Amino acid sequence: MTIDPRSVVYVAGHRGLVGSAVRRRLEAAGFSRLIGATSAELDLRDRDATFAFLAEHRPDVVIDAAARVGGILANRDHPTEFLSDNLRIQVNLMDAALAVRTPRLLFLGSSCIYPKYADQPIRESSLLTGELEPTNDAYAIAKIAGIMQVQAVRRQYGLPWISAMPTNLYGPNDNFDPASSHVLPALIRRFHEAASTDAAEVVLWGTGTPRREFLHVDDLADACLHLLEHYDEPEPINVGVGTDVTIRELAELVARTIGYTGTISTDPSKPDGTPRKLLDVSRLSALGWKPGIDLADGVASTYAWYRGQLGGAE
Ligand SMILES: NC(=O)C1=CN([C@@H]2O[C@H](COP(=O)(O)OP(=O)(O)OC[C@H]3O[C@@H](n4cnc5c(N)ncnc54)[C@H](OP(=O)(O)O)[C@@H]3O)[C@@H](O)[C@H]2O)C=CC1
Ligand SMILES: C[C@H]1O[C@H](OP(=O)(O)OP(=O)(O)OC[C@H]2O[C@@H](n3cnc4c(=O)[nH]c(N)nc43)[C@H](O)[C@@H]2O)[C@@H](O)[C@@H](O)C1=O
Numbered sequence: 001m002t003i004d005p006r007s008v009v010y011v012a013g014h015r016g017l018v019g020s021a022v023r024r025r026l027e028a029a030g031f032s033r034l035i036g037a038t039s040a041e042l043d044l045r046d047r048d049a050t051f052a053f054l055a056e057h058r059p060d061v062v063i064d065a066a067a068r069v070g071g072i073l074a075n076r077d078h079p080t081e082f083l084s085d086n087l088r089i090q091v092n093l094m095d096a097a098l099a100v101r102t103p104r105l106l107f108l109g110s111s112c113i114y115p116k117y118a119d120q121p122i123r124e125s126s127l128l129t130g131e132l133e134p135t136n137d138a139y140a141i142a143k144i145a146g147i148m149q150v151q152a153v154r155r156q157y158g159l160p161w162i163s164a165m166p167t168n169l170y171g172p173n174d175n176f177d178p179a180s181s182h183v184l185p186a187l188i189r190r191f192h193e194a195a196s197t198d199a200a201e202v203v204l205w206g207t208g209t210p211r212r213e214f215l216h217v218d219d220l221a222d223a224c225l226h227l228l229e230h231y232d233e234p235e236p237i238n239v240g241v242g243t244d245v246t247i248r249e250l251a252e253l254v255a256r257t258i259g260y261t262g263t264i265s266t267d268p269s270k271p272d273g274t275p276r277k278l279l280d281v282s283r284l285s286a287l288g289w290k291p292g293i294d295l296a297d298g299v300a301s302t303y304a305w306y307r308g309q310l311g312g313a314e
Contacts, residue, residue, distance in 0.1 A: 001104075001160070001228075001229055001230070001232065002229060003061060003104070003225070003228050003229055004060075005029060005030040005031045005032070006032075006033060007031065007033065007059075007060035007061050008033045008035060008057065008058070008059045008060050008061070009026060009031055009033065009034050009035070009059060009060065009061040009062075009063065010034075010035045010036065010054075010057060010059035010061070010062045010063070011023050011026070011034060011035075011036050011063045011065060012036070012044065012062065012063065012064050012065060012066035012089075012093055013064070013065035013066030013067065014034075014036035014065070015036075015038060015173070016065060016066070016069070016173065017069075017169060017170075017171060017172075017173050017174045017175070017217050018065040018108065018166075018169065018217055018220060018221070019036070019063075019065035019066070020172070020173045021171060021172070021173070021217040021218050021220065021221035022063055022065060022221045022224055022225075023036070024218070024221065025218070025221035025222055025224070025225055026225065029225060035057050035059060037053065039066070044066055044088070044089040044092055044093055045085060045088040045089060045092065046092070047088075047092045047095075047096075050092040050093060050095075050096045051092075051095075051096045051099060053096070054093075054096035054097055054099065054100050054102070055096075055099070055100055058100050058102075059097075059102060060102070060103055060104065061102070061103070061104045061105070061106075061228065062093065062097050062102050062104075062105040062106070063105075063106045063108075063224060063228075064089075064090060064093055064094075064105070064106065064107045064108055064146075065108055066089055066093070067085075067086050067089060067090075067108075068081055068082055068085040068086055068089070068139075069175075070082070070175070070180045070181070070182075071180060071181050071182040071183065071186065072135050072136070072182075072183075072205070072270075072271055072273045073179065073180070073205075073270070073271070074179070074180040075135055075136040075138070075139050076134075076135040076136070076271060079137070079138035079139075080138070082136070082138045082139040082142065083138035083139070083141060083142050086139060086142035086143070086146075087142045087145060090107065090142070090145070090146045090149065091145075091149065094107070094146075094149050094150070094153065094161075098153055098157065098159070101157075101159065102159070103159065103160070104159075104160060104161070104228060105150070105159070105161040105162070106161075106162055106163075106164060106224060106227065106228055107146050107147070107149075107150050107161070107162070107163045107164075108163075108164055108165075108166065108224075109143035109144075109146060109147060109163055109164070109165045109166075109236060110139070110140070110143055110165060110166060111165055111166065111167045111168070111213075111238070111240070111277045111279055112132075112133060112136045112139060112140045112143070112274070112277070113127060113132075113140050113143050113144050113147070113165060113236075114126050114127060114277065115129055115130030115131055115132060116130065116131055116132060116133040116134075116274045116275075117130060117131075117275075118130060118277075120276055120277075120278050121242070121278045121279055121280035121281075122238070122277060122278065122279050122280055123238075123280045124165070124235050124236055124237065124238055124280075124283065127144070127147070127236070128144070133273055133274040135271050135273050136273070146163065147163045147236050150162065150163045150234070151163075151234045154234050155234070160232045162227060162228075162231055162232065162233070162237070163235075163236040163237070164223070164224065164227055164236065164237050164238075164239050165236045165237065165238050165239065165279070166215060166220050166223075166239045166240070167212075167213040167214070167215050167238075167239065167240035167241070167277070167278075167279050168182060168183075168184070168212050168213060168214050168215070169182075169214070169215055169216075169217045169220055170182070170184040170185060170214055170215075170216065170217065170298065170299075170302055171216050171217035171218060171298065171301075171302055171305075172217070172302065172305045173217075174217075174302070176188065176189045176306065178190070183205075183212065183247060183250065184214060184250065184254075184299070184302075185302075185306075187202075187204075187250065187251055187254045188254055188258070188299070188302060188303050188306050189306070190202055191251075191254050191255050191258045191260045192258055192303070192306065192307070194260055194262060195258050195259055195260040198262075199262060200262050200263060201262055201263045201264075201265055202251070202255070202260065202262060202263070202264050202265070203265050203266065203267050204247060204248065204251055204264065204265070204266045204267065205266075205267055205270035205271070206247065206266065206267070206268065206270050206271060206272040206273070207266055207268050207272055208246060208247045208248035208251065208264075208266045209246055209247070209248070209272070209275075210246065210247050210272045210273060210274065210275050210276065211244040211245065211246050211247075211275070211276040211277075211278065212244055212245065212247065212250070212276075212277065213240050213241055213242075213243065213244040213277065213278050213279060214241070214244075214245070214250070214295055214298070215239065215240055215241050215291060216291070216293040216298040216302075218293060219241075219291040219292060219293050220239060222289075222292070223239045223284065223289055223291075226287065226288075226289045227239075227284075227287070227289075230287045230288070230289075231287060237283055237284055238279040238280060238281050238283065238284060239279070239281070239284060240278070240279035240281045240284075241281070241291045241295075242278075242279070242281045242285075243278075244276065244278045245295070248264070248266075251264050252264065253295065253296060253299055254299060254303075257296070257299050257300050257303055258303060
């Protein structure tokens, strides 16, 4: 299924890590009729406003990259908002898209939808086979509901909507706030500040032993376009790189990239989360897609981007 570059594409959440990368990828592919709205302009939790926006623009394609997103502590400490906001955002968006019969929609979930102790690497068929990781169960349940909504619309209305489940992402426009960010931007900031101040020690949350898989967001954006053109099944499809590292290994890579030579220690009073969540990407590979940015290069370019954002504030 080729997507005509003259299509009207609504990227919900276009200023975020994922949405901004998807926009860049679509622009590079010649799409010129991209629409978007900030959360201040259109709060997707507002059902009437969301219906009015979709009725006005009638997009050919909707990519849902709008969500309340955060790292392990933000998820653990704000389950109410992670459940309620995400349910409302995705239900309103998909109901409004259904009302105007949007022909193609991509819903983005996350690898945290799978059971905490799923067999590794995690196949899509692991969904709903075991207990969730408690630090992000509220968020995961919202995302699982989104997958179900896509499947229900496909079954009842025959629209070729799809869901993709990315692994942990990073890249430009990530959230670098120490309290609410994911691990990779958190470590870039912490090691940068430690190197700048000659700090003797950098402390990692948790034990440093959990394993995570990291995908550069430009690769995810490329995969999103590939899926819109090549994937049309009700099951969600995993998007990852197929390899993972321990958090300590990630920290050592970030330290090397930044030139930090002090001690790296751990704080086991902070949660580890799930011990491992490596995605099985064989279904995506069979569609002819593979990632292009390796982790060391991706960390280096993201660090360069971060420094660029600091400008004169360093
Ligand atoms: N980051 C990661 O590691 C991963 C992310 N994902 C998924 O990718 C998607 C995007 O995540 P990511 O880009 O990282 O998140 P970001 O926080 O970077 O971006 C989220 C975007 O959602 C928008 N948004 C939030 N709330 C609302 C609202 N009420 N109304 C309208 N827009 C809203 C924000 O808009 P504004 O800027 O205008 O406020 C923001 O641009 C999510 O579905 C997430 O689950 C999946 C796996 C891993
Ligand atoms: C994408 C995914 O993101 C979340 O899950 P997570 O993978 O556990 O996310 P995380 O990136 O925050 O942590 C990864 C690991 O890293 C360790 N860690 C060390 N030091 C820091 C640190 O400084 N910050 C953070 N955040 N983590 C740290 C941390 O203790 C953990 O062991 C979900 O809530 C869910 O929202 C989701 O879908």
